[in-house]
Amino acid sequence: MSISHLDVSVRYSSGTYIARNSGKTASCTHSPDVAVKNLGAKIFGAQQRLIITALHPVSYTKPGVYRISPDPSQMCRQCGCTWYDACQPGCHWVEDDLCSACAGRAG
Structure with missing residues (x-):
């Protein structure tokens, strides 16, 4: 059974965006999208193309939720x-x- 999508929590802390799902994390100082993409590569594999959707974008004060889906x-x-x-x-x-x-x- 394949995963159709994952919802990922993203927070901003000390100049770094941190994406997290099921004990796996990835971070990036550039943007939350890159942090989520890096986490997607860890979970789905580096060659899997992904679709990333901001369900609730992260802000400096509130965590966000992003959805990662394999590109059909x-x-x-x-x-x-x-x-x-x-x-x-x-x-x-x-x-x-x-x-x-x-x-x-x-x-």
Whole structure:
């Protein structure tokens, strides 16, 4: 069963945006979006394209909530699998448009 989305808590503290979900954290001094993107890469993998939506944007005084969702348009160039319809028993992205199952067959 794949994850359709995650809601992430983001707070601002001492010049740093900190994104957190289920014990995982990522931070960035530039923007909350980058902190959320970095957390998404830890959870979904670095090659997974993500859609990030600010449900309640963070401010200097109040935490925010952001939603991370895998991009449904990302598809393997060989077999056509996606995050939501992966190869069996499972695969992950080795390139932006190539899954691990197809990369293993190519060699």
